[in-house]
Amino acid sequence: MNDDYTKAIIEKIHAWTYDVLNDDEKLDAWVEERKTLNKLDASGLLVEEERKRIIAKVKKDEALDELFGV
Secondary structure: OHHHHHHHHHHHHHHHHHHOOOHHHHHHHHHHHHHHHHOOOOOOOOOOOHHHHHHHHHHHHHHHHHHHHH
């Protein structure tokens, strides 16, 4: 990776972090999303419903990336 690309990513991370930490609604939404990603059953495995939801989200994100050429 080149330095300009690395700097751009770091700046984007900083901007996102500043934006989310200074907006209570965005921060609450982010926290809730993290909670739903960690639903485990008694054996420590993801609950099937959560597993399917995560897979669907990943496939959707991949399809959008492919559509927009990311």
